[in-house]
Amino acid sequence: MNKLLTICFLLFTSLTLYAQPGDYEWSTPSKNSSESMPCGGGDIGMNVWVEQGDILFYLSRSGSFDENNTLLKAGRFRVSLSPGLDMTHFRQILHLADGYVEITDGQLSVQLWADVKKPVVHVDVSSPKVKQNMAVTYENWRMQDREMTKRECFQSSYKFAAPKGLKTLADKVITTNKGVTFLHKNGEETIFDATVTQQGMDAVKDRLYNPLKNLISGGKMQVRDMVLMDSIRGRYASTDYSGWMYVTKFPKRTLHLQIIMANVQGTEQDFSDAIAATEKLISREIDRQASRQWWNEFWQRSYIETPAPSASSPASGLATPAALIRNYTLFRYMLGCNALSQWPTKFNGGLFTFDPEYVNEADEYRLSPDFRNWGGGVHTAQNQRLVYWPMLKNGDYDALKAQIDFYLRIYKNAEERSRLYWGHEGACLTEQIENYGLPCYPEYGTKRPAGFDPGLERNAWLEYEWDTALEFCMMALEAESYQGASNSNLLPLTSDLSAFVRSCLRFFDEHYQYLANQRGAKRLDANGKLVLYPGSGGETYKMAYNSTSTIAALHTVATAVGDTALLSRLPDITIRNGMIAPALHYERVQNTEPTQLYPVFPWRMYGVGRPDIDIARNTYLNDSLAIQFRSHVGWKQDAIWAACLGLTDEAQRLVTLKMQDGPFRFPAFWGPGFDWAPDHNWGGSGMIAMQEMLLQEVGDTLYLFPAWPRDWDVRFKLHASRGTVVEAEMRKGKVINVKVTPKRRKTIY
Numbered sequence: 001m002n003k004l005l006t007i008c009f010l011l012f013t014s015l016t017l018y019a020q021p022g023d024y025e026w027s028t029p030s031k032n033s034s035e036s037m038p039c040g041g042g043d044i045g046m047n048v049w050v051e052q053g054d055i056l057f058y059l060s061r062s063g064s065f066d067e068n069n070t071l072l073k074a075g076r077f078r079v080s081l082s083p084g085l086d087m088t089h090f091r092q093i094l095h096l097a098d099g100y101v102e103i104t105d106g107q108l109s110v111q112l113w114a115d116v117k118k119p120v121v122h123v124d125v126s127s128p129k130v131k132q133n134m135a136v137t138y139e140n141w142r143m144q145d146r147e148m149t150k151r152e153c154f155q156s157s158y159k160f161a162a163p164k165g166l167k168t169l170a171d172k173v174i175t176t177n178k179g180v181t182f183l184h185k186n187g188e189e190t191i192f193d194a195t196v197t198q199q200g201m202d203a204v205k206d207r208l209y210n211p212l213k214n215l216i217s218g219g220k221m222q223v224r225d226m227v228l229m230d231s232i233r234g235r236y237a238s239t240d241y242s243g244w245m246y247v248t249k250f251p252k253r254t255l256h257l258q259i260i261m262a263n264v265q266g267t268e269q270d271f272s273d274a275i276a277a278t279e280k281l282i283s284r285e286i287d288r289q290a291s292r293q294w295w296n297e298f299w300q301r302s303y304i305e306t307p308a309p310s311a312s313s314p315a316s317g318l319a320t321p322a323a324l325i326r327n328y329t330l331f332r333y334m335l336g337c338n339a340l341s342q343w344p345t346k347f348n349g350g351l352f353t354f355d356p357e358y359v360n361e362a363d364e365y366r367l368s369p370d371f372r373n374w375g376g377g378v379h380t381a382q383n384q385r386l387v388y389w390p391m392l393k394n395g396d397y398d399a400l401k402a403q404i405d406f407y408l409r410i411y412k413n414a415e416e417r418s419r420l421y422w423g424h425e426g427a428c429l430t431e432q433i434e435n436y437g438l439p440c441y442p443e444y445g446t447k448r449p450a451g452f453d454p455g456l457e458r459n460a461w462l463e464y465e466w467d468t469a470l471e472f473c474m475m476a477l478e479a480e481s482y483q484g485a486s487n488s489n490l491l492p493l494t495s496d497l498s499a500f501v502r503s504c505l506r507f508f509d510e511h512y513q514y515l516a517n518q519r520g521a522k523r524l525d526a527n528g529k530l531v532l533y534p535g536s537g538g539e540t541y542k543m544a545y546n547s548t549s550t551i552a553a554l555h556t557v558a559t560a561v562g563d564t565a566l567l568s569r570l571p572d573i574t575i576r577n578g579m580i581a582p583a584l585h586y587e588r589v590q591n592t593e594p595t596q597l598y599p600v601f602p603w604r605m606y607g608v609g610r611p612d613i614d615i616a617r618n619t620y621l622n623d624s625l626a627i628q629f630r631s632h633v634g635w636k637q638d639a640i641w642a643a644c645l646g647l648t649d650e651a652q653r654l655v656t657l658k659m660q661d662g663p664f665r666f667p668a669f670w671g672p673g674f675d676w677a678p679d680h681n682w683g684g685s686g687m688i689a690m691q692e693m694l695l696q697e698v699g700d701t702l703y704l705f706p707a708w709p710r711d712w713d714v715r716f717k718l719h720a721s722r723g724t725v726v727e728a729e730m731r732k733g734k735v736i737n738v739k740v741t742p743k744r745r746k747t748i749y
């Protein structure tokens with residue numbers, strides 16, 4: 001009996017440990033910020049690295065938008081210890097299971113972690129044998145109003161259409177012997193006001209949601225037993241900065257630094273009150289344990305693992321299955337750092353961008369650490385969706401909530417557009433959409449011909465592209481099913497969700513009847529169907545007539561909500577020469593996205609276990625443009641389509657290319673691809689592909705390992721619809737240890 005209990009205990013222990021990721025570590029310090037390691041939690045991200053004996057970290061928080069809609073960093077922090085680290089025994093460790101970074105030499109230990117439930121960063125120093133002196137410097141590069149360069153304007157929503165003399169305004173820094181407070185304050189007028197006026201919406205301005213007006217973002221670095229020693233000036237990479245150095249009054253064996261952050265729309269007193277309110281809630285040891293417990297539970301939700309250690313470093317650059325799975329895990333950690341945010345993780349770097357000259361060596365990129373290409377507050381929806389689709393199978397519904405809430409906040413502004421411009425209902429949510437629901441300033445166009453449709457973006461890539469919002473509708477609807485009744489508290493979808501989804505559908509129904517009525521006497525074609533013209537197949541197939549991606553989107557979402565009236569008016573997808581066509585007709589090709597494959601993913605009309613899979617496979621394998629556009633780089637989805645179509649060899653090839661180590665020291669810092677680094681839509685599309693290789697579902701049937709190579713040993717736990725959780729393992733080509741909860745679901749493998 002004792003022997004049986006021992007075996008059961010060991011089995012339970014091994015399974016529990018197997019589901020927790022191992023540590024990821026470096027044994028040498030870094031050269032610069034491009035060799036930083038991510039750390040964070042809640043809605044806070046840090047880039048942590050050790051350079052010339054100093055511990056440095058950039059600090060970012062979601063929602064810290066300036067007057068130009070740049071997503072600002074809070075600053076850079078430098079920790080210097082004396083006598084400090086013994087570099088001959090140096091280790092920098094990302095403790096994935098517990099969500100923190102440790103820098104140690106075996107005796108001295110520095111732990112950096114973010115409170116998952118409160119916007120607070122902690123730096124804990126422990127040196128049991130040798131007392132340490134510590135100097136902490138807060139470094140800020142926004143101490144005066146500064147005119148932005150032409151390239152630098154791309155970090156804002158103005159991008160290539162910035163007004164002459166556009167400036168990033170100065171921060172305010174307040175120092176006392178108890179610490180330093182730093183904040184960036186937007187005024188009454190921001191790019192929101194310029195956009196409203198540009199787009200002729202001043203008449204409804206007072207009804208529009210505005211997240212930028214009087215926004216104050218920043219924080220307070222608190223120090224104990226330290227004094228303000230000096231204010232300094234310096235230069236890091238290509239950016240000048242001012243710094244404020246605090247030093248310990250006397251050496252100690254334990255030292256602590258904490259940074260409290262706040263984002264408020266209001267006055268400086270409101271900002272101070274928010275800092276003070278958070279400070280009262282801090283209980284460091286309780287908060288540490290609560291944050292580590294959150295991360296432990298995060299990793300238990302889902303995982304993809306290999307019998308080889310999943311997080312310790314294989315030989316650099318080797319694209320082994322263990323390395324690909326490790327990178328999947330590292331990237332999921334980065335997404336987890338923003339899991340409880342009010343704002344979505346940005347596709348173009350998230351919380352972990354670094355000095356831009358290390359991404360692009362051209363002189364024009366010698367810019368401040370705030371830079372990222374393609375803006376901070378504007379959302380390129382086709383890119384954002386790839387960051388968020390994998391959260392369904394991961395069971396990360398709390399993280400998905402921020403992206404859904406983003407649309408719930410802005411869609412009423414998009415409804416105002418429809419009423420004002422065209423006199424009909426429905427939310428017109430464009431591609432390149434601002435965090436207040438209007439088209440991005442430059443893509444709307446600053447040189448618009450007289451009489452040009454005021455609701456249309458004057459942009460060759462983006463005109464008539466407004467169906468991406470339907471993917472976020474579908475994410476929200478699927479999340480409701482995925483999380484199940486037992487987990488309904490993870491993603492509390494409001495009654496506004498149904499209104500949002502139906503508003504998006506209503507826009508297409510009413511707008512294309514409106515356009516048809518402008519052209520002639522009939523609102524529908526001879527078969528009683530909508531004429532979806534002019535339309536768009538992503539950014540690629542322009543001036544499209546009955547775009548396949550739009551029809552597939554409308555069909556899938558309308559089916560999900562039971563909109564039979566709209567379904568009866570939808571035209572069929574065009575099949576030509578045994579392949580899915582991008583549209584019935586289109587006038588030009590503008591980009592390189594084969595949206596004829598969107599019925600495979602994200603719309604799942606074709607695939608493993610579905611009718612007519614040969615048509616979709618034929619399209620993937622033989623369509624000339626699908627072949628021409630094929631790639632693993634950035635937002636490219638070819639690996640996803642190959643997996644969804646059960647093309648195992650092709651999925652293996654593309655996932656190996658996509659999920660191999662990125663070009664920077666931290667292997668899940670991919671990019672820049674088509675966007676920036678770290679490229680989060682690169683990682684997100686890779687995650688989706690790996691999930692689809694392991695698990696797909698059609699109706700009540702679950703397909704296990706539909707495109708996973710038989711010689712890649714793996715164990716996974718992933719989620720499916722109707723509150724289902726699937727666990728399974730493949731060893732030496734055999735499927736073992738299958739567990740499906742609830743048991744009623746049929747499985748095929």
